[in-house]
Amino acid sequence: MEAMRRNGxxxxxxxxxxxxxxxxxxxxxxxxxxxxxxxxxxxxxxxIRALREYRLHPDQLLQPDPVNRMKSExxxxxxxxxxxxxxxxxxxxxxxxxxxxxMKEEEFYKNKPKNVIKIEQDRVxxxxxxxxxxxxxxxxxxxxARLRPTCxxxxxx
Numbered sequence: 518m519e520a521m522r523r524n525g526x527x528x529x530x531x532x533x534x535x536x537x538x539x540x541x542x543x544x545x546x547x548x549x550x551x552x553x554x555x556x557x558x559x560x561x562x563x564x565i566r567a568l569r570e571y572r573l574h575p576d577q578l579l580q581p582d583p584v585n586r587m588k589s590e591x592x593x594x595x596x597x598x599x600x601x602x603x604x605x606x607x608x609x610x611x612x613x614x615x616x617x618x619x620m621k622e623e624e625f626y627k628n629k630p631k632n633v634i635k636i637e638q639d640r641v642x643x644x645x646x647x648x649x650x651x652x653x654x655x656x657x658x659x660x661x662a663r664l665r666p667t668c669x670x671x672x673x674x
Contacts, residue, residue, distance in 0.1 A: 518575055527575070531568075532561045589650035596646045603641040603658070 520529035538544045546559045568574040646655045
């Protein structure tokens with residue numbers, strides 16, 4: 518792959534590359550004969566077969582990715598949405614306080630269900646949506662007890 522021109526023409530065969538790597542001590546590319554204990558170099562065809570098996574042959578590495586970028590006809594045509602449980606939660610308000618808190622891992626550890634049950638109805642879910650055509654991002658936060666948005670932020674990429 519290193520000895521390839523921009524137009525795709527290969528300047529070095531596998532045999533030349535293996536010989537060069539062996540001479541520089543980078544690879545052994547050898548096998549041990551079990552009967553005699555002799556170390557024998559692998560043949561070019563065996564090396565090529567192994568490269569294909571491990572999907573490292575230059576023909577395989579040069580293949581295009583097997584995916585196509587989706588095409589949206591216009592903004593608002595397709596949205597990708599990802600919900601996640603936040604580390605935030607809301608407690609009842611006290612005075613001018615909004616009630617917004619951050620869950621402390623030592624206090625609300627997932628393996629201590631009794632502590633999580635205390636704030637189960639006060640947890641916050643974040644839904645992040647991305648418009649496929651424009652790349653605009655919308656984030657909305659929902660309280661588990663109240664299924665209405667508590668706040669929203671908008672930005673574009």
